[in-house]
Amino acid sequence: MSVVKINVLTVPPAMRETLEARFAGRAGMVEKADGFEWFELLRPLEGTDTYLVYTRWRSEEDFQQWQSSMAFSEGHRAAGAQTAPPAHGHPGGVPSGAPAGAPAGAPGGHGGPAASGATLWSFEVVQSAAPAAG
Numbered sequence: 001m002s003v004v005k006i007n008v009l010t011v012p013p014a015m016r017e018t019l020e021a022r023f024a025g026r027a028g029m030v031e032k033a034d035g036f037e038w039f040e041l042l043r044p045l046e047g048t049d050t051y052l053v054y055t056r057w058r059s060e061e062d063f064q065q066w067q068s069s070m071a072f073s074e075g076h077r078a079a080g081a082q083t084a085p086p087a088h089g090h091p092g093g094v095p096s097g098a099p100a101g102a103p104a105g106a107p108g109g110h111g112g113p114a115a116s117g118a119t120l121w122s123f124e125v126v127q128s129a130a131p132a133a134g
């Protein structure tokens with residue numbers, strides 16, 4: 001069964017647009033990762049102020065492999081940058097193998113100006129459904 005990894009981002013109201021713009025311009029590396037199944041950026045409507053970055057993977061190992069890969073660092077360069085817009089190749093990105101959900105401002109540049117905090121939630125899919133064909 002697949003695993004779901006949700007990165008919970010604390011985003012000050014004034015930074016929402018910046019965050020969404022960053023995701024709109026994201027590297028698109030995750031699509032190429034082995035075992036990657038789904039990604040959604042979820043904007044809160046009510047009940048919470050946090051954005052959810054929903055990802056689904058074939059297995060825990062596939063997720064771990066992506067997280068310690070160059071593709072992950074590449075996809076998070078701007079997330080750790082201290083200035084916007086970040087220059088390509090800014091050294092402030094999330095380093096390869098960085099602990100998930102590390103506090104904002106941790107060494108290595110976790111939490112740029114858009115998200116002030118991040119927490120990783122893990123789930124396994126026990127049941128799922130899709131619309132019936134026809």
Ligand code: HEM
Nearest residue numbers: 005007022023026027028029030075076077078079111118
């Ligand atoms: C450690 C703290 C983290 C922060 C502050 C953060 C924030 C961000 C931001 C702002 C972006 C947009 C691209 C950019 O600006 O570089 C991004 C991309 C992304 N994040 Fe994170 N992120 C973190 C860790 C994680 C983790 C643990 C996951 C796993 C669920 C994740 C999943 C993703 C995905 C799938 C993308 C799109 C990457 C691509 O297109 O290849 N992030 N993140």
